Amino acid sequence: MPFSSPGPRAVRQTAGAFGAVALIALCAAPAVAADGPATGLALGTIAPFDKVKPGSELPLSPTFTNTGTAALDKVWLSYSVTRGLAQTAVPSNCLSYTVGSADEEPGHAQLVCEFDQPVQTGVVYAPERPLTLKALDRALYEHVQVTVDSSAPVPDDGAAAPVHGTAAALKLVERPDEKTPPAGAASSADVAVNVVNTADFQVGGAQLKGKVGDTVTLRVKFANAGPAWVLPQPGQRAAHVLVTLPEGTSAVRTDTLCTNTGAESYACGTGTPWVNEHESRTYTFKVKLDKAVPGARGYVELGSEARPFDHVKKNDTARITLAVSGVTDTTGGGSTGDGGSKGGGDSTGGTGSTTSTGGTGTGTDGGTTTTGGTTGTTSGTGTTGDLTTGGSDSTGGNLAATGAGPALPLAGAAAVAVVVGAGVVVAARRRGGRED
Structure with missing residues (x-):
């Protein structure tokens, strides 16, 4: 499915695509965010990755729930990835681009996936297959910032031109066995990736x-x-x-x-x-x-x-x-x-x-x-x-x-x-x- 261009309702990601590293402490569960419930979307718990070896592949399978009062026509999942990690394949309904470093923020890669399908209230969803990341030789203390949103994110200043993925498109599937996120859960979470390296x-x-x-x-x-x-x-x-x-x-x-x-x-x-x-x-x-x-x-x-x-x-x-x-x-x-x-x-x-x-x-x-x-x-x-x-x-x-x-x-x-x-x-x- 084609990726929508950001319209009038487009919202810029807060804290930069990875300025969040300086704002969110390392944790397994997403912290409570002031704007979490207002978006009507909440992420489930995402466990950190520990004792990872360089060259290893990391499957990332975030779940989320529409906590609002009405169904949504589409949602976007965004992944901000520090420079020690790389994407192995980008689905065709996703865009990827890099953002250079500035001031106190290091450069990072950004992946934004659009899911053009209804998202009902109270149902737990996840992409049908994981996003796979690879730990590079330079990886050590890495992070992945995961965000679910009801509007298309706008690339940060300094971002390179977005590129469409070429792998098979992803769609959302229901996960009835997963727990619904608790009340007040955030729509964004920082996932630590600790690599065994020197x-x-x-x-x-x-x-x-x-x-x-x-x-x-x-x-x-x-x-x-x-x-x-x-x-x-x-x-x-x-x-x-x-x-x-x-x-x-x-x-x-x-x-x-x-x-x-x-x-x-x-x-x-x-x-x-x-x-x-x-x-x-x-x-x-x-x-x-x-x-x-x-x-x-x-x-x-x-x-x-x-x-x-x-x-x-x-x-x-x-x-x-x-x-x-x-x-x-x-x-x-x-x-x-x-x-x-x-x-x-x-x-x-x-x-x-x-x-x-x-x-x-x-x-x-x-x-x-x-x-x-x-x-x-x-x-x-x-x-x-x-x-x-x-x-x-x-x-x-x-x-x-x-x-x-x-x-x-x-x-x-x-x-x-x-x-x-x-x-x-x-x-x-x-x-x-x-x-x-």
Whole structure:
């Protein structure tokens, strides 16, 4: 049957097609919504999917009931799907399209199915066969927002052109064995999909080199080597990075995503609450070499967010070493990694540059984000370490194993928690580009 064009009664979905992730807590049963009973439609309980493996298929069979006082001529079922999930087949009475990310909302896919048949009151209905989704290699913390409506949804701003499905059309069937939703049940529900997967968050250090009085460039890096992207729970952020400059130096200019937390320590955001797979960001500082302090070193560390998905801990910290003319560097020539060859992990001189593989995006005022894998090095007066793991760069975005050892200076750690919790790190303008 043809898909109707939205008419005068078309209603825009509230909270965006997947802004609902930030508004609806994870739960198995739909929450009570203020407009649920007013629509005359209510969803049945939809259980979450847990311990899903990448590559698995997930059948989704929502039920609903017309709780109004009169039959409806037609209804629409909508599915908003986070980017770790994909549709395996789209029925011909459904439209699919993607919506790019914006501000605090990640990109997602949308599927809208029209059922041009009467829906009687008090009867439980469901599509005759499930909608099948597939967990992709990047899947980890995923969501499906399911909504039933009596009017055609309008695509959100930033949506791609809708495409008709080509699989056999779906129709609704009665489900007399299913329980009728309780009074006040909502017409929309968020379904959690938890996938058994990992993501390797890592940081890269650098070497500062010059003479007393020089102002040099410091570039340090954060990356997610994947394979999963990480979408945190509502109101939380996936990661932030702590940068502590070596003794004897001071920041003349800081990266726009970084906020001072006391002395020469900085808390740096990642630009968005979520972190995509094979995404990296370079934080750029201008640093003055105030005095020669033999053996001085700083640190780059991942913040305090819980990372149960990250099983590689040796690259969670990295060193910033200092080599001032006329002073012997007792740390071993500015190596930024434990276990690496001394002086072999960094390069100096030249102009700063970032080499990346795959799609690229630009951060703000010195910060550089790359998506699709980062395999290059950043060089300058202050430089990041080589982005390799075990001699292979096939995964992209893998930073050198630059562990700083068990004892780290954590002055200002309490201030960092306050800064990040208060959202100061988020002060930088969010990128407006669209993502897959």
